[in-house]
Amino acid sequence: MEAIGVLMTCPMSPYLEQELDKRYDFFRFWNFPQKKEFLRMHSHSIRAVVGNATIGANAELIDSLPKLEIVSSYSVGLDKIDLVKCKNRGIRVTYTPDVLTDDAADLAIALILATLRKICECDRYVRSGLWKNGDFKLTTKFSGKSVGIIGLGRIGSAIAKRAEAFGCPISYHSRSEKPDSKYKYYPNVIDLASNCQILIVACTLTDETRHIVNREVIAALGPKGVLINIGRGPHVDESELVSALVEGRLGGAGLDVFEHEPEVPEQLFGLDNVVLLPHVGSGTVETRKDMADLVIGNLEAHFLNKPLLTPAF
Numbered sequence: 001m002e003a004i005g006v007l008m009t010c011p012m013s014p015y016l017e018q019e020l021d022k023r024y025d026f027f028r029f030w031n032f033p034q035k036k037e038f039l040r041m042h043s044h045s046i047r048a049v050v051g052n053a054t055i056g057a058n059a060e061l062i063d064s065l066p067k068l069e070i071v072s073s074y075s076v077g078l079d080k081i082d083l084v085k086c087k088n089r090g091i092r093v094t095y096t097p098d099v100l101t102d103d104a105a106d107l108a109i110a111l112i113l114a115t116l117r118k119i120c121e122c123d124r125y126v127r128s129g130l131w132k133n134g135d136f137k138l139t140t141k142f143s144g145k146s147v148g149i150i151g152l153g154r155i156g157s158a159i160a161k162r163a164e165a166f167g168c169p170i171s172y173h174s175r176s177e178k179p180d181s182k183y184k185y186y187p188n189v190i191d192l193a194s195n196c197q198i199l200i201v202a203c204t205l206t207d208e209t210r211h212i213v214n215r216e217v218i219a220a221l222g223p224k225g226v227l228i229n230i231g232r233g234p235h236v237d238e239s240e241l242v243s244a245l246v247e248g249r250l251g252g253a254g255l256d257v258f259e260h261e262p263e264v265p266e267q268l269f270g271l272d273n274v275v276l277l278p279h280v281g282s283g284t285v286e287t288r289k290d291m292a293d294l295v296i297g298n299l300e301a302h303f304l305n306k307p308l309l310t311p312a313f
């Protein structure tokens, strides 16, 4: 039987690479600077693409792979995959839901605590020897603050559960009200932002949610409000966010994701009311192994004509 070609778009997991190498005719796309030449040589053997939150499968890549049957994403977010094109061509799409929920929710809470309690600044204070000159300034309490969540899905719900343990009243915005939820629902993001002290972005990135946090939402959150983004960078109008933080129109921000990552606006580097992370929401050894196993399991299921483990649609 002809070897099955599997193309990985960018480096994501040495374990996953090793396992795919064992099973398939495995190509590391980043090792081929001449992409067009590579595709001319191999496009007819490639039946699967493995992408992630950095590089998925855009229209150009999909169009250049006539034998593509499945895109298996090493992520839960599918914003880097042209889903319409996949559907139209009958290409199956899988992702890694659930296994990363705890990590992303844990990190959202960590970002809240780090931002309000200035944990990173405290650490710098000790390391640079400033403690000898006097005590650190007072910070802001988290327990009991009102938390608003945009997107009460898997991750949003896990964040809510954790924030409840801190005694926080929870409210949320999503496309539809969750009938089983005890949290207050706001059909409008501005109303949610006006009625919470900490606003957390945890929704899917789509055309509708791009810049869901805009100038008006930031104004509604106000100079004492804190924004936490654990979703995707483009959920937030970043230039509006930066000017609001610089001008003191927003209290603070904890950001795991950025609109043009890995580029981060330099104006943020000088601010002590922001905490900046390099998109590490699911970045633990344990979770990345589980995500890799899901990618492997989905590809295996597909090529053995078995039901997919985690189909995206």
Ligand code: NAP
Pocket: 076, 077, 078, 097, 098, 100, 104, 150, 151, 152, 153, 154, 155, 156, 173, 174, 175, 176, 177, 202, 203, 204, 205, 206, 208, 209, 230, 231, 232, 256, 257, 279, 280, 281, 282, 283
């Ligand atoms: P999920 O269970 O599908 O939840 C998505 C939520 O987004 C749902 O509550 C949904 O509302 C809401 N939503 C979708 N479209 C919306 C719209 N137009 N307006 C308002 N809300 C909308 O997904 P999940 O597993 O929780 O993951 C959520 C996102 O987190 C992923 O898509 C990914 O981008 C991001 N993420 C980031 C990291 C990281 O490293 N920072 C890690 C993992 C995931 P309805 O329920 O009303 O449809």
